[in-house]
Amino acid sequence: MAEPIAAAPAEALRFAFAERFGNAASSAPRVFRAPGRVNLIGEHTDYNDGFVMPAAINLATWTAAAPRADQRIVVVSRSFYEEAELDPAESGGPREDGHWSNFVLGVARLLRGAGFAIGGANLMIDSTVPLGSGLSSSAALEVSVALALLGVSGFEADRLEVARLAQRAEHEYAGARCGLMDQFTACFGRAGHTMLLDCQSLAYRAVPLPNSTRLVVANTMVKHELAAGEYNLRRADCEEAARLFGVPSLRAISPADFARRQGELPPAIRRRARHVITESARTVEAAAALERGDFSRLGELMAASHRSLRDDFEVSCTELDAMVGAARLDGVIGARMMGGGFGGCTITLVEAGAASEVSREMALRYHLATGLEPQMYECTAVDGAGEER
Numbered sequence: 001m002a003e004p005i006a007a008a009p010a011e012a013l014r015f016a017f018a019e020r021f022g023n024a025a026s027s028a029p030r031v032f033r034a035p036g037r038v039n040l041i042g043e044h045t046d047y048n049d050g051f052v053m054p055a056a057i058n059l060a061t062w063t064a065a066a067p068r069a070d071q072r073i074v075v076v077s078r079s080f081y082e083e084a085e086l087d088p089a090e091s092g093g094p095r096e097d098g099h100w101s102n103f104v105l106g107v108a109r110l111l112r113g114a115g116f117a118i119g120g121a122n123l124m125i126d127s128t129v130p131l132g133s134g135l136s137s138s139a140a141l142e143v144s145v146a147l148a149l150l151g152v153s154g155f156e157a158d159r160l161e162v163a164r165l166a167q168r169a170e171h172e173y174a175g176a177r178c179g180l181m182d183q184f185t186a187c188f189g190r191a192g193h194t195m196l197l198d199c200q201s202l203a204y205r206a207v208p209l210p211n212s213t214r215l216v217v218a219n220t221m222v223k224h225e226l227a228a229g230e231y232n233l234r235r236a237d238c239e240e241a242a243r244l245f246g247v248p249s250l251r252a253i254s255p256a257d258f259a260r261r262q263g264e265l266p267p268a269i270r271r272r273a274r275h276v277i278t279e280s281a282r283t284v285e286a287a288a289a290l291e292r293g294d295f296s297r298l299g300e301l302m303a304a305s306h307r308s309l310r311d312d313f314e315v316s317c318t319e320l321d322a323m324v325g326a327a328r329l330d331g332v333i334g335a336r337m338m339g340g341g342f343g344g345c346t347i348t349l350v351e352a353g354a355a356s357e358v359s360r361e362m363a364l365r366y367h368l369a370t371g372l373e374p375q376m377y378e379c380t381a382v383d384g385a386g387e388e389r
């Protein structure tokens with residue numbers, strides 16, 4: 001059954017913040033929310049300057065923040081039941097153990113580097129985005145922390161600058177050379193809509209999600225160790241393909257160019273490039289199909305996306321394949337793996353009336369196939385990040 005999604009924990013967070021940091025009116029925190037995201041189609045295309053079709057969802061990260069008299073950042077994570085003290089004025093890189101506070105440190109240092117003279121702050125963070133499951137928990141964390149640090153230091157930053165800075169924090173402090181999709185969606189999502197985003201120009205068009213549909217997210221509950229390293233390797237393969245074609249990025253190669261020139265690439269690199277180039281084209285076509293209500297075409301495109309990620313890009317795994325297989329049910333419009341791959345979640349677009357039945361049946365079939373208990377979420381598309389008043 002779909003998990004009920006917890007109500008915004010902003011109030012609980014204010015309360016816990018007062019318990020930890022004192023409840024003088026002068027130290028009352030401001031609370032900033034940044035959402036996780038789904039991606040209907042357009043996977044591993046963002047860092048190739050291609051198209052993606054994400055939506056911000058009602059699973060989010062909240063950061064409560066109040067200024068401190070000194071320059072330090074004291075941050076409590078309610079997800080990890082842990083507190084850390086950071087000094088963004090000190091130089092040096094991230095902690096080597098991959099600690100969660102690296103994201104906070106990275107955002108704080110990069111904000112300072114970009115000329116925002118942010119002061120010390122007490123922060124408390126809580127999240128309903130399942131961690132590391134392909135729903136962009138890290139982008140939600142980075143963006144909510146960035147808005148909180150800017151907010152309590154009296155700065156208003158341009159949203160695109162926040163998204164770019166959060167992406168850099170991921171590159172430099174978490175070691176993942178991600179594209180901009182996740183951070184962009186956390187900043188620019190729109191309630192009730194997905195968006196067709198051109199990752200080259202960053203132009204986007206909001207595409208309404210019909211009321212007659214629901215987004216079912218299925219967490220396979222596995223995360224294979226490979227994920228981080230393999231992501232950067234896939235990105236390197238794509239860059240190699242672009243280099244061999246003599247273009248700045250794979251965006252410059254159309255499916256027709258690829259058909260003609262694919263012999264110029266060695267087999268493994270050719271498969272990676274074929275995924276990226278066809279996936280970007282599928283994404284543009286999927287947006288048009290959604291706009292004209294052609295669900296049958298949309299479903300075919302999502303299925304083709306999954307096959308291409310599995311066979312050409314090689315980022316799926318048995319559990320993701322099992323979950324997508326489990327979604328062959330009445331009322332399902334389309335299903336595919338989502339995010340970086342090697343575990344995490346799938347996305348299934350479902351006719352509204354069938355959503356709870358589909359989600360129950362998928363969970364059952366997945367359990368029978370793998371022995372694992374999946375977590376199912378019925379998500380809605382929400383607005384991008386902002387302050388909770």
Ligand code: GLA
Nearest residue numbers: 043044178179180181339340
């Ligand atoms: C991760 C990255 C994104 C994107 C997806 C794959 O979520 O953070 O930038 O590359 O993987 O589409």
